[in-house]
Amino acid sequence: xxxxxxxxxxxxxxxxxxxxxxxxxxxxxxxxxxxxxxxxxxxxxxxxxxxxxxxxxxxxxxxxxxxxxxxxxxxxxxxxxxxxxxxxxxxxxxxxxxxxxxxxxxxxxxxxxxxxxxxxxxxxxxxxxxxxxxxxxxxxxxxxxxxxxxxxxxxxxxxxxxxxxxxxxxxxxxxxxxxxxxxxxxxxxxxxxxxxxxxxxxxxxxxxxxxxxxxxxxxxxxxxxxxxxxxxxxxxxxxxxxxxxxxxx
Amino acid sequence: xxxxxxxxxxxxxxxxxxxxxxxxxxxxxxxxxxxxxxxxxxxxxxxxxxxxxxxxxxxxxxxxxxxxxxxxxxxxxxxxxxxxxxxxxxxxxxxxxxxxxxxxxxxxxxxxxxxxxxxxxxxxxxxxxxxxxxxxxxxxxxxxxxxxxxxxxxxxxxxxxxxxxxxxxxxxxxxxxxxxxxxxxxxxxxxxxxxxxxxxxxxxxxxxxxxxxxxxxxxxxxxxxxxxxxxxxxxxxxxxxxxxxxxxxxxxxxxxxxxxxxxxxxxxxxxxxxxxxxxxxxxxxxxxxxxxxxxxxxxxxxxxxxxxxxxxxxxxxxxxxxxxxxxxxxxxxxxxxxxxxxxxxxxxxxxxxxxxxxxxxxxxxxxxxxxxxxxxxxxxxxxxxxxxxxxxxxxxxxxxxxxxxxxxxxxxxxxxxxxxxxxxxxxxxxxxxxxxxxxxxxxxxxxxxxxxxxxxxxxxxxxxxxxxxxxxxxxxxxxxxxxxxxxxxxxxxxxxxxxxxxxxxxxxxxxxxxxxxxxxxxxxxxxxxxxxxxxxxxxxxxxxxxxxxxxxxxxxxxxxxxxxxxxxxxxxxxxxxxxxxxxxxxxxxxxxxxxxxxxxxxxxxxxxxxxxxxxxxxxxxxxxxxxxxxxxxxxxxxxxxxxxxxxxxxxxxxxxxxxxxxxxxxxxxxxxxxxxxxxxxxxxxxxxxxxxxxxxxxxxxxxxxxxxxxxxxxxxxxxxxxxxxxxxxxxxxxxxxxxxxxxxxxxxx
Numbered sequence: 001x002x003x004x005x006x007x008x009x010x011x012x013x014x015x016x017x018x019x020x021x022x023x024x025x026x027x028x029x030x031x032x033x034x035x036x037x038x039x040x041x042x043x044x045x046x047x048x049x050x051x052x053x054x055x056x057x058x059x060x061x062x063x064x065x066x067x068x069x070x071x072x073x074x075x076x077x078x079x080x081x082x083x084x085x086x087x088x089x090x091x092x093x094x095x096x097x098x099x100x101x102x103x104x105x106x107x108x109x110x111x112x113x114x115x116x117x118x119x120x121x122x123x124x125x126x127x128x129x130x131x132x133x134x135x136x137x138x139x140x141x142x143x144x145x146x147x148x149x150x151x152x153x154x155x156x157x158x159x160x161x162x163x164x165x166x167x168x169x170x171x172x173x174x175x176x177x178x179x180x181x182x183x184x185x186x187x188x189x190x191x192x193x194x195x196x197x198x199x200x201x202x203x204x205x206x207x208x209x210x211x212x213x214x215x216x217x218x219x220x221x222x223x224x225x226x227x228x229x230x231x232x233x234x235x236x237x238x239x240x241x242x243x244x245x246x247x248x249x
Numbered sequence: 250x251x252x253x254x255x256x257x258x259x260x261x262x263x264x265x266x267x268x269x270x271x272x273x274x275x276x277x278x279x280x281x282x283x284x285x286x287x288x289x290x291x292x293x294x295x296x297x298x299x300x301x302x303x304x305x306x307x308x309x310x311x312x313x314x315x316x317x318x319x320x321x322x323x324x325x326x327x328x329x330x331x332x333x334x335x336x337x338x339x340x341x342x343x344x345x346x347x348x349x350x351x352x353x354x355x356x357x358x359x360x361x362x363x364x365x366x367x368x369x370x371x372x373x374x375x376x377x378x379x380x381x382x383x384x385x386x387x388x389x390x391x392x393x394x395x396x397x398x399x400x401x402x403x404x405x406x407x408x409x410x411x412x413x414x415x416x417x418x419x420x421x422x423x424x425x426x427x428x429x430x431x432x433x434x435x436x437x438x439x440x441x442x443x444x445x446x447x448x449x450x451x452x453x454x455x456x457x458x459x460x461x462x463x464x465x466x467x468x469x470x471x472x473x474x475x476x477x478x479x480x481x482x483x484x485x486x487x488x489x490x491x492x493x494x495x496x497x498x499x500x501x502x503x504x505x506x507x508x509x510x511x512x513x514x515x516x517x518x519x520x521x522x523x524x525x526x527x528x529x530x531x532x533x534x535x536x537x538x539x540x541x542x543x544x545x546x547x548x549x550x551x552x553x554x555x556x557x558x559x560x561x562x563x564x565x566x567x568x569x570x571x572x573x574x575x576x577x578x579x580x581x582x583x584x585x586x587x588x589x590x591x592x593x594x595x596x597x598x599x600x601x602x603x604x605x606x607x608x609x610x611x612x613x614x615x616x617x618x619x620x621x622x623x624x625x626x627x628x629x630x631x632x633x634x635x636x637x638x639x640x641x642x643x644x645x646x647x648x649x650x651x652x653x654x655x656x657x658x659x660x661x662x663x664x665x666x667x668x669x670x671x672x673x674x675x676x677x678x679x680x681x682x683x684x685x686x687x688x689x690x691x692x693x694x695x696x697x698x699x700x701x702x703x704x705x706x707x708x709x710x711x712x713x714x715x716x717x718x719x720x721x722x723x724x725x726x727x728x729x730x731x732x733x734x735x736x737x738x739x740x741x742x743x744x745x746x747x748x749x750x751x752x753x754x755x756x757x758x759x760x761x762x763x764x765x766x767x768x769x770x771x772x773x774x775x776x777x778x779x780x781x782x783x784x785x786x787x788x789x790x791x792x793x794x795x796x797x798x799x800x801x802x803x804x805x806x807x808x809x810x811x812x813x814x815x816x817x818x819x820x821x822x823x824x825x826x827x828x829x830x831x832x833x834x835x836x837x838x839x840x841x842x843x844x845x846x847x848x849x850x851x852x853x854x855x856x857x858x859x860x861x862x863x864x865x866x867x868x869x870x871x872x873x874x875x876x877x878x879x880x881x882x883x884x885x886x887x888x889x890x891x892x893x894x895x896x897x898x899x900x901x902x903x904x905x906x907x908x909x910x911x912x913x914x915x916x917x918x919x920x921x922x923x924x925x926x927x928x929x930x931x932x933x934x935x936x937x938x939x940x941x942x943x944x945x946x947x948x949x950x951x952x953x954x955x956x957x958x959x960x961x962x963x964x965x966x967x968x969x970x971x972x973x974x975x976x977x978x979x980x981x982x983x984x985x986x987x988x989x990x991x992x993x994x995x996x997x998x
Contacts, residue, residue: 032486034472034512041344051861054875081511145356203341204486245992
């Protein structure tokens with residue numbers, strides 16, 4: 001236990017993740033985002049998210065690793081609609097990680113907040129601790145109407161009842177890119193080689209993904225944008241997602 | 250020791266034996282079937298377990314013609330992404346494009362040819378063989394041909410482009426029938442008619458949103474539904490943040506905020522039906538404020554005399570200052586661009602409104618300029634596919650002919666007029682007069698349900714074809730669509746069905762339509778295109794070219810600038826200016842609200858409603874899933890005492906629908922909006938009996954000039970039924986409440 005506490009203290013030191021090869025980070029430019037939800041369906045396709053059905057939706061049992069939140073500003077006629085894509089922020093100081101009694105969720109050296117499905121016992125504590133409400137619990141084992149199951153992505157586990165799940169930054173794509181880099185005798189994957197499904201589909205190119213430990217990566221440059229901020233930063237969760245505010249003209 | 254008799258012993262042995270056999274049988278029965286890693290004896294050449302292959306083809310979820318790449322693993326389609334080398338989609342997709350896999354693997358696909366055995370429309374179908382089906386159709390049409398009655402055969406398609414259009418045309422011509430029509434609810438008929446009047450062009454131009462700095466959209470939801478949403482979204486991203494230090498501005502004018510309205514810097518809810526008038530008011534200000542420098546300035550000011558900002562302001566409910574400000578910004582920005590679509594292009598003044606918007610572009614000097622309107626070259630092929638669009642008038646003619654008993658055989662493919670036409674035009678009833686209806690379809694939608702015979706078509710992911718994106722991108726482009734997976738069921742690509750029918754009918758048809766398959770036909774046509782363009786520096790052998798085109802999924806000549814840019818005559822533009830105010834069906838005193846049906850980014854005109862991913866995708870503006878709703882302004886709702894979930898009867902002069910109310914902050918008081926797409930009576934388990942279809946209660950007013958259905962020109966009244974219904978939506982609190990979720994400076998809770 002003591003070694004674990006020591007390790008945890010190390011994790012908590014600022015800059016801990018900078019020494020590794022990767023720190024996967026995303027930037028989301030709200031000035032580009034139109035709220036079209038292409039990312040949501042792309043994620044559903046890539047990550048085998050279930051089709052929960054009307055009844056389950058009415059009970060708030062839907063599972064969407066990335067969703068669009070909507071906020072109204074003002075009243076008619078000076079009313080504005082603001083969209084913000086919300087997904088796991090892969091916090092460096094993630095509240096969910098300290099909460100899990102069985103270490104089913106932990107932080108890996110790439111800066112990813114990962115979820116080990118077959119370790120999860122379904123206490124749902126992590127979902128309670130997450131201030132972004134991006135963790136989704138499988139209350140049921142969902143099935144696909146035949147032959148829709150033929151579409152399921154063989155690179156991604158199909159989850160069962162009793163397991164918590166959430167955005168993985170498409171870890172399967174990261175793995176493939178790393179394998180390819182290794183095959184080519186490269187130490188690191190190139191910038192742009194890993195593209196999660198949501199980033200790939202985004203028609204306005206609002207989402208940028210990359211390794212923020214690489215100062216030359218596009219994402220590192222985007223992070224320096226003065227419009228950048230992190231959602232609920234005051235909670236000291238140190239999110240890995242940097243949002244760029246919408247510009248008001 | 251107890252004695253066991255010989256009889257008992259034998260009985261025990263017998264029982265034990267049965268137990269063992271039973272156990273073995275049970276064990277066998279629960280044992281999992283042996284699954285082989287490679288199920289085929291001779292696997293296809295691209296089949297290697299664990300390795301993904303990508304095939305490029307064309308998306309068919311809307312008529313934009315985006316190029317897509319489909320990821321195949323072990324012979325199954327796993328993921329659709331944009332084709333990075335395709336100039337329309339540039340590697341991107343919309344939600345509908347992603348959901349194409351749900352069409353391929355849809356559990357409600359038609360799997361074999363079907364014959365109606367009950368009453369027509371009852372949905373009682375029996376499976377028959379392809380031979381039987383083709384013989385039935387072939388002999389019936391063949392007899393009509395022999396009797397010189399082939400003009401009693403009619404073919405109705407959705408938006409079909411490329412060489413499939415040519416195949417259909419050839420088939421009908423050889424048959425001796427000139428009744429080949431297309432009907433697509435989303436076809437921009439009014440825009441085409443207006444552009445013909447303003448610019449003299451028959452081809453949709455390229456609206457260069459990417460390079461514009463001031464975009465003025467009159468009702469066109471260019472980010473969600475208007476003609477090429479993915480391409481426009483790419484352009485929008487660039488307009489906003491693609492240029493260092495220069496952020497483009499967008500203004501959206503529409504009575505109900507669409508996705509593009511939400512993205513805009515300013516959303517202006519002019520009085521419905523007066524958007525074109527507002528354009529003329531801006532045009533007036535452009536000329537009178539000296540932003541137009543043409544030699545015919547006087548003629549323009551004379552033509553626009555009646556539309557001074559003060560008068561227009563009173564009519565449109567947009568302040569005079571605002572009109573002048575818009576004119577100033579539009580006139581001084583380089584480049585500015587005005588577009589029109591949506592409800593603006595669906596009133597009784599649709600063409601006049603778009604002509605007014607075109608005039609704006611002319612006056613600001615936006616034609617053939619970067620960031621303006623760039624005219625497309627004639628498409629590489631299928632240049633005339635658009636002219637086969639029946640429009641609303643064409644559909645009325647067809648209904649008339651069916652009612653008069655002039656139609657013996659109706660072939661329907663990939664269009665759903667029973668759903669996408671108002672109820673009171675009676676398409677469904679007229680179909681009852683047709684002796685033989687044949688549907689070439691993948692799904693049992695409302696129109697297919699009415700068929701006597703269903704010839705199941707393969708989906709676009711299993712078929713050969715080609716396409717010319719419309720609108721184009723300013724240079725010649727053509728895409729190839731190829732099967733990315735083996736056909737799942739006993740279905741045929743629609744082109745192959747036509748060729749089989751030609752063989753079945755016989756006579757000169759199979760002589761001229763000699764191709765065995767659609768693939769053969771497409772390849773031959775591409776060879777001809779290739780030979781014709783041989784002089785343009787293509788030196789590869791055709792096979793190499795074909796392989797390269799297949800691999801890329803697209804062929805184009807980016808260097809070739811759009812040939813001759815038409816120079817519109819100012820005088821004819823001036824002459825075409827007409828008073829653009831829409832009339833509405835229904836008296837204001839009886840029907841106090843204007844009905845604003847709108848296409849959604851989710852289902853478009855309803856064709857996406859059978860895809861479960863789209864049903865589960867929250868509506869982008871309201872977050873509602875699985876159902877319909879009617880949107881009311883909060884103040885209106887307050888006055889009427891209506892809360893969210895109150896079920897209302899929305900009644901127009903043409904009919905009524907029953908739908909729950911949703912309070913929507915961004916809709917003009919006096920307007921109620923219902924999304925199009927739901928309300929299917931058939932179309933599979935995900936679509937059927939869900940929500941309502943506002944098109945059905947639209948009054949049949951038409952646009953004065955194009956004759957197209959004015960689907961945004963109906964008034965309605967509301968009546969609370971006293972019932973309540975839970976609207977299923979994902980949004981909880983829709984205000985940030987000072988949480989700074991949208992950024993530190995950006996919190997205006």
